Amino acid sequence: MTLLELQQVLGERINIAIDTSMSIEERKKETELSQTISSLAKQMINNADIVLRTNKLVAEGALKNSAIEKMIGK
Amino acid sequence: MSYRRYTEVEKQFLKENINKYTYKELTSVFNRQFKTNKAWGSIAKFCKKLGLNKTYYGHQHNFSAEEKQFLKENIDRYTYPQLTQAFNARFGTRLTQFSISDICIKRLGIKRNKAWKFAKGRKDFVYSCPIGTESDSGKDIFIKVADNYREGVTPSKGSDPNWRRKQDIVWEQAHGREKPSDGVILFLDKNNRNFDPNNLYCTNRKINFMMGKNKWHSTNKELSLAAIKWCEMYYALKEGPTDG
Numbered sequence: 001m002t003l004l005e006l007q008q009v010l011g012e013r014i015n016i017a018i019d020t021s022m023s024i025e026e027r028k029k030e031t032e033l034s035q036t037i038s039s040l041a042k043q044m045i046n047n048a049d050i051v052l053r054t055n056k057l058v059a060e061g062a063l064k065n066s067a068i069e070k071m072i073g074k
Numbered sequence: 075m076s077y078r079r080y081t082e083v084e085k086q087f088l089k090e091n092i093n094k095y096t097y098k099e100l101t102s103v104f105n106r107q108f109k110t111n112k113a114w115g116s117i118a119k120f121c122k123k124l125g126l127n128k129t130y131y132g133h134q135h136n137f138s139a140e141e142k143q144f145l146k147e148n149i150d151r152y153t154y155p156q157l158t159q160a161f162n163a164r165f166g167t168r169l170t171q172f173s174i175s176d177i178c179i180k181r182l183g184i185k186r187n188k189a190w191k192f193a194k195g196r197k198d199f200v201y202s203c204p205i206g207t208e209s210d211s212g213k214d215i216f217i218k219v220a221d222n223y224r225e226g227v228t229p230s231k232g233s234d235p236n237w238r239r240k241q242d243i244v245w246e247q248a249h250g251r252e253k254p255s256d257g258v259i260l261f262l263d264k265n266n267r268n269f270d271p272n273n274l275y276c277t278n279r280k281i282n283f284m285m286g287k288n289k290w291h292s293t294n295k296e297l298s299l300a301a302i303k304w305c306e307m308y309y310a311l312k313e314g315p316t317d318g
Contacts, residue, residue, distance in 0.1 A: 003296040010303035017310035027315075034311055041304050048297050049290065 006044055013037055080120060084108055088117070092126045137177055141165055145177065149184050196223045208240065214266065215240040241266075245274045258282045260302070262295040281305040 001009075013034045016022075022030065057063050080088075087107065091100055101114035121128065137145075144164060148157060157178075158171045178184050203209070207218045209231065216237040224234075231237040241259040246252055248271035253259065260275045260282065261268060273295065281302060285291055290301035 003300045006300050007296070007303050010300065010307050014303065014307050014310045017307065018315050020315045031311060034307065038304065038307060038311065041300070041307075045290065045297065045301050045304055048294075048300070049292060052292060052294055052297060 001044070003044075003048060006041055009037065010041060078110075085124060088121055088124065089126060092121055092128050097121075135167065135169060135173065137181075142177075142182060145174070145182060146184055149178055149186055154178075154186070194225055209237070217243055219243075240269060241274055244269045244271060245276055247271075248274070249276075254278070260285075260291075260298070262298045264291055264293045264298070275299065275302060277302055277306070280309060284308070 016030050017034060054063070063069060084104070087104065088100070091103065094100075095103060097118045098114045101112055101117045104110065104117060105112055141161070144161065145157070148160060151157075152160060154171045154175045158169060158174045161167065161174060162169060178186075202221060203218050205218050205221055209216045209218070211231055214232070216231040217240050218236060219238050220236045222236055224236075228234070232239075239259070241261070242253050245259050253276060256278050257276050258279055258281075260277055262273050262275055265273070275298075284305045285298075285301060288301070290298070292298045292301070
């Protein structure tokens, strides 16, 4: 899933969360689903953030001969 | 040091003068008159021993309506030392400059009109930027939108209603509506010089705070927007449909 698709999914979940026409049962079910999506989305955002920061460090040459490179075994 | 008894002449002097001076002044006059070296504490103690009823303490002065009027009429003419001198000469008092300035400022609510103070209102000699001027404060770019005069110290551009942030104006023009009162315009690519309407996103302070807390302000537009959406969803789930 791309970040653009994630934005779309999150947008839909926001609309569901603020929808007043749902019954209590439906809301409960949707909230549970939204919370699951929320935790996954948070992980995706953090991963993307790490990738972006790593790319920046690689471009700057700051990761050469670093401990993380040894751990990766490159 | 031997104790010297007060003579009848000295006692009489104290009786006659106790209500003309303060204890300190009385001691000074007494020492000069009788060539003694009394401390004001011993004079005060002796006066009490004599049973003298002191009604004048120097600092207590009830200002009459005439005296107050005099101060109101003359405050602009003199400095406080000069006003004190004129007041004492006119009413035969021995008030200090601080008593006079105190009654003027604290009780009568009048102040000296300083010669170097500018009159209220717009100053002719002050240069004012024309409307539409852009000013770079380092962090934000501000645009002058009005030229209303404000008395007093010029506020910073962030709190001056004559100036607005450029991103707010661009966002409002692009969306055709006003920014909400608690709204914050974020730069999705973190570049605060990129005023492309697609790079601007209006959110609120809560979400901006959460973005900062998670260190999610990113140079990547898509990542920033996904993070903002996540924060919006977090609050939508937390607050429910009534607040959303």
